[in-house]
Every structure is written in C-alpha cells, then in structure tokens.
Amino acid sequence: MNTIEQQLWDYIDGNLDAAQQKIIQEKINNDVEVNLLYEELLSLNLSFSTLDLEEPSMSFTRNIMESIALEPAPVALKTKVNINIVYGIAGCFVAALLALVGYVLYHSNLQFSSFDTKVNLNIDWNELISPFTIYGFLFVDLVIGLVFLDYLLRKKAAHK
Amino acid sequence: MEQTNTDLMLIERILSGQTDQYSLLVKRHQRFVFTLALRFAKNREDAEEIAQDCFVKAYKALGTFKQTSKFSTWLYTITYTTAMTFLRKKRLDTLSISDDETFIQLENHTSGFMANSYEKKDSYKFLNEAITQLSIDDAAVITLFYQGEQSLEEIGATLGMAPNTIKVKLHRARQRLKEKLQYLLKDEVKELL
Numbered sequence: 515m516n517t518i519e520q521q522l523w524d525y526i527d528g529n530l531d532a533a534q535q536k537i538i539q540e541k542i543n544n545d546v547e548v549n550l551l552y553e554e555l556l557s558l559n560l561s562f563s564t565l566d567l568e569e570p571s572m573s574f575t576r577n578i579m580e581s582i583a584l585e586p587a588p589v590a591l592k593t594k595v596n597i598n599i600v601y602g603i604a605g606c607f608v609a610a611l612l613a614l615v616g617y618v619l620y621h622s623n624l625q626f627s628s629f630d631t632k633v634n635l636n637i638d639w640n641e642l643i644s645p646f647t648i649y650g651f652l653f654v655d656l657v658i659g660l661v662f663l664d665y666l667l668r669k670k671a672a673h674k
Numbered sequence: 675m676e677q678t679n680t681d682l683m684l685i686e687r688i689l690s691g692q693t694d695q696y697s698l699l700v701k702r703h704q705r706f707v708f709t710l711a712l713r714f715a716k717n718r719e720d721a722e723e724i725a726q727d728c729f730v731k732a733y734k735a736l737g738t739f740k741q742t743s744k745f746s747t748w749l750y751t752i753t754y755t756t757a758m759t760f761l762r763k764k765r766l767d768t769l770s771i772s773d774d775e776t777f778i779q780l781e782n783h784t785s786g787f788m789a790n791s792y793e794k795k796d797s798y799k800f801l802n803e804a805i806t807q808l809s810i811d812d813a814a815v816i817t818l819f820y821q822g823e824q825s826l827e828e829i830g831a832t833l834g835m836a837p838n839t840i841k842v843k844l845h846r847a848r849q850r851l852k853e854k855l856q857y858l859l860k861d862e863v864k865e866l867l
Contacts, residue, residue, distance in 0.1 A: 520845050529841070558852060562820040565805075566798055567705040568712050570722055575700045578729045582696065588736035590689045 522552050526559050603661075610654075617642075681745040688736060700729050703746060706822055707753050713813040714757035716806060720764070728756045743831065750822060750832045754814065761810075804854040812847035819844055 518541070524530050525538045541548045623636045681702070687695045704725065711724035732752050739748055805813050811833070818824045818832060826837040826844070833840070 519849070523845055523848065558848070558855075561797065561801060562816065562848075562851075564798075565801060565821055567821055568709040568718075568721075570704055570708040570725060574704055574708070574722065574726065575697050578700050578726055578733075579694075579697050581726065581730050582693070582733045585730075585734060587691060587693050588689055588733060590737050 518548060519551065519555070522548070522555050525552075526555060682741055685736060685739065685741075685745065696733055699745075703749055704729070706746075707749065709821055710750060710753050710814065710817055711757055713805065713817050714761060714810055720760065724753070724757050724760050727760070728753045731756060744828065746822070747824065747828045747831055750818065750824070754832055800858055801855065804851055804858055807854050808847060808850055811843065812850055815840060815843050815847050816851060 521530075521534075521538055522542075525535060530538065542552045543549070618637060621637055681699065684695050684699050688699075707728055708721055708725045711728070712718065712721040715721040715724055728749070732749055735752075739745065805816060808816065814833065815829060818829045819826075824832065826840045829835075829840045829844075830837045835843075
C-alpha cells in the first residue's frame with residue numbers, strides 16, 4: 515500500500531530520500547488535487563503537533579513519593595554483582611586444577627634424567643577416582659547449578 | 675540531548691542514594707505519562723492510577739535501566755505494559771468507533787456541537803475527543819509520535835514492534851483520525867485546520 519496520501523505523509527515526515535522528495539515536490543506543484551491534499555495533511559500535521567499534554571492532579575508527585583518511601587532504594591545492577599565472588603569462584607577452580615595436576619605429577623613416575631622423552635604416567639586411577647572425589651565433584655556441580663539457577667531467577671524477576 | 679543528560683544525571687544520583695531526586699524525574703515526565711495512560715484508560719481516575727503505578731514500577735526497576743536508550747522510551751514501555759495489565763484486569767471494552775453504540779454517542783455529541791457556535795479555541799478539545807475514539811494502539815502511536823516526539827524506532831521499542839510496522843500503523847491511525855475529525859466536525863473540519 516503506497517498511495518499518494520502515504521507518500522505525502524512520508525514527505526511531510528521527512529522519510530523520503532532526495533530523489534523521492536523531488537518527485538513528490540513536482541506532483542504537488544503540478545497536480546492541483548495533490549496540492550490540495552498536501553495542504554490538508556500539512557494542516558492536520560500541524561494540529562496534531564500542537565496538541566497539549568494533560569495535567570494530572572496536584573497530589574500526583576506527592577502520592578508517588580509516599581508510595582516509594584517504604585521501598586528499598588534502587589541500586590545499579592552492576593553494583594549488585596560482587597566481583598569478589600566471581601574472583602573467588604575462579605580462584606577455587608584454578609586451585610582445584612593445580613591440586614589435580616600436582617597430585618598427578620607427584621604420583622607419576624616422571625624421569626627427566628638423560629632427557630628421556632618417554633613419560634611413564636603410572637597413575638592408579640582406582641585410588642584417584644574414589645567415592646570421596648566423586649561426591650566432591652557432584653557437590654561442586656550442584657553449587658554451580660544453584661548459582662546459575664539463582665542468576666536466571668533474578669534475571670526473570672528483574673524483567674517483570 | 676540536554677534533557678537526556680539531565681535524566682541520566684538524576685538517575686545516577688538516585689542510584690547513589692539521593693532518592694528524593696526521583697520527584698524531579700516524576701515532575702518532568704508526569705504530564706506525558708498521564709496523557710499516554712489517558713489514551714488507554716479513557717477516564718482520569720484510572721489514568722492517574724496507571725501513571726502512578728508506572729512511576730512506582732520504574733523506581734523499583736531503576737537499577738536495571740540500561741542507559742543505552744532514552745529514559746523516556748524506557749518509561750513509556752513501562753506505561754504501555756502497565757496500562758495493558760490494568761485494562762486486562764478491568765476488562766474494559768475497547769471497541770472502536772465502528773461499534774453501533776459509539777455511533778449513537780457521537781451522533782448526539784455532534785448534534786449538540788452543531789447547535790452551538792464553533793470557536794477555534796475548541797479545536798484541541800475535538801481533536802482530543804477524536805483521538806479517544808481511536809483504538810488503543812492507534813491512539814498510543816499518535817500520542818507517542820506527536821506528543822511524545824518519539825521516532826518510529828523508539829515507538830517500535832516501546833510497543834514491541836518493528837519500525838516499519840509502526841510506520842504503517844501511524845499512517846492508518848492518521849487516516850482514521852482524519853475521518854473521525856471529519857465525522858465530528860462535518861464541514862467545519864476545514865475551518866478547524
């Protein structure tokens with residue numbers, strides 16, 4: 515739908531490029547009917563633009579300030595996320611990785627003498643994968659899952 | 675631009691603990707928010723309730739306001755959703771002017787109007803009345819574009835629609851508004867304009 519009326523509105527709103535503007539300008543200048551319609555739309559546009567805004571009651575602002583007086587003060591979202599917690603979690607992961615690497619190296623039979631490139635990683639996996647380590651692993655997963663769930667719920671609550 | 679900066683400065687102050695500064699934000703935007711609410715609610719009491727609810731919601735969520743858009747655009751989005759929730763709760767009749775009952779009301783009004791001498795100063799009154807006869811979406815688009823001075827993109831962000839859809843809606847809303855003005859004022863619409 516691209517009637518002459520819509521083209522004229524686009525012209526009035528300034529939504530046309532230079533070439534299209536020129537075409538419409540010529541139509542306005544050469545066609546009496548288009549010219550009349552343009553004048554009418556221009557007047558309408560002027561009337562719409564000069565509409566006054568409505569005024570709420572005198573107590574409007576006071577009512578709002580009273581309503582929010584009991585609410586907790588808003589805080590910027592970025593300050594709600596404590597960066598130390600993020601660093602703490604990252605530190606735990608790094609420490610766990612280092613401990614695992616250290617444990618593996620300690621129990622391996624690594625020979626550096628005569629630069630032997632054969633590395634004998636003689637690891638007792640049965641000792642490494644004990645019920646304790648499995649429970650520990652699952653516990654860390656659970657904590658991460660709860661943190662993620664908390665993040666999602668907070669995000670959802672903020673959007674409401 | 676200065677208005678936007680000042681809005682952002684006020685928000686910074688509120689977020690840093692100066693909550694009393696919120697009254698300045700309310701005073702600055704209350705007239706437009708109330709006008710927009712009035713387009714949905716159709717009566718002043720309900721519009722005031724919507725507008726107040728909107729400002730309270732905006733205060734509670736101020737911490738989540740991303741300063742990448744204008745505060746006014748964000749606030750109008752809240753107004754729109756608050757008004758929609760309010761209307762859903764109240765189950766208001768949102769029939770357009772094409773409804774028979776509405777026609778009868780308009781006819782009576784027009785006859786009353788024709789009996790009185792028309793004055794130019796009443797033009798706003800009739801224009802406002804014509805806007806209230808539009809559908810909610812049409813009235814919202816007209817109000818946001820002309821009274822809120824929002825761009826098509828900003829209106830799209832407020833109403834959750836693409837700018838091109840808003841452009842078509844604006845065109846149709848203006849057409850309908852013109853028709854309603856012509857109906858309300860009959861031959862004197864030219865005089866009004």
